[in-house]
Amino acid sequence: MILLFDLDGTLIDSTEAILESFHNSFKVYDFFAADDAKIKALIGHPLDVMYRALGVKEEMIWDFVATYKEHYRKISTQKTVLLPNAKEAVEAAATFASLGIVTTKTGKYSQVLMEHFGLMDKFEVLIGREHVQNPKPHAEPILKALQSFDTNKKEIWMIGDTQLDLLSAKNAGINSIGVLSGYDTKETLKKFTNMIFDDSLEAVLHLKSRKTSHY
Structure with missing residues (x-):
């Protein structure tokens, strides 16, 4: 995955x-x-x-x-915090999946932040604004990230808090999960995915249970 x-x-x-x-x-x-x-x-x-x-x-x-x-x-490092359960979400995800970051933030600053939080080593790729011509909701950031993985026969999911994330996933032909820890409302997210969780840890644990049930 x-x-x-x-x-x-x-x-x-x-x-x-x-x-x-x-x-x-x-x-x-x-x-x-x-x-x-x-x-x-x-x-x-x-x-x-x-x-x-x-x-x-x-x-x-x-x-x-x-x-x-x-x-x-x-x-940025002084005035940015990890969301509740985010560290646990990344650590749990790394036990059963390959991980990447796809953001509209500047990739350079995003990497500094994730290193600051001690999580960058869990991710195989980070795609930021400067790495693409067309940011989310275009498919390009996701497709660019996927070039770093062997995608053959893999389930692929984008986890995000706004319609831009979910639309980018749809345009790239992958699955998406909305989380309510950020900026878009449940009503907005429901227009783009039927999988919505309170935060990234809930989303990750759901995917982990799906993966386990497939064996």
Whole structure:
């Protein structure tokens, strides 16, 4: 079995770091700051998409993104935490599956975070925003991750907290599980998968029981 995990809202909570980095960029460019609810509603999308949706002019978007990244890099490890049961989920998953990370975050910073939490060695691949042309919900990030595995006769699952994760899985032709530890609601996730759990550990234990029952 191959399990691919999203990061934000699935394994980690970096909401504080994300919001602070957005507000820092608004301050630098004297931009009318969007409220936190609007920013949170966009988490999971690429940064340029988020800034565009928040009203930043097209010619300034990449300046905002660069300023965001510069600040985020400084604070990410201090202002990001593992979600409850996330460490247990990864450790349990590693006992019966090959693991990967597919995120819209910058891969470089994602790897630093997972090393900080002592979990990076459980994953065979990490695909971040800079590794693909087309981020989630496109199939490309998942298909790119799967190049690192022998997929022959393997069940493949994407575990994520937003419709972007579930749509990416559908577009890549793999199975998906929604978790309620992140940013999309149960009502939203139900439109894209009939498998929804409270968190990643519940999802992993369900898959473990499926695998066991097949033998």
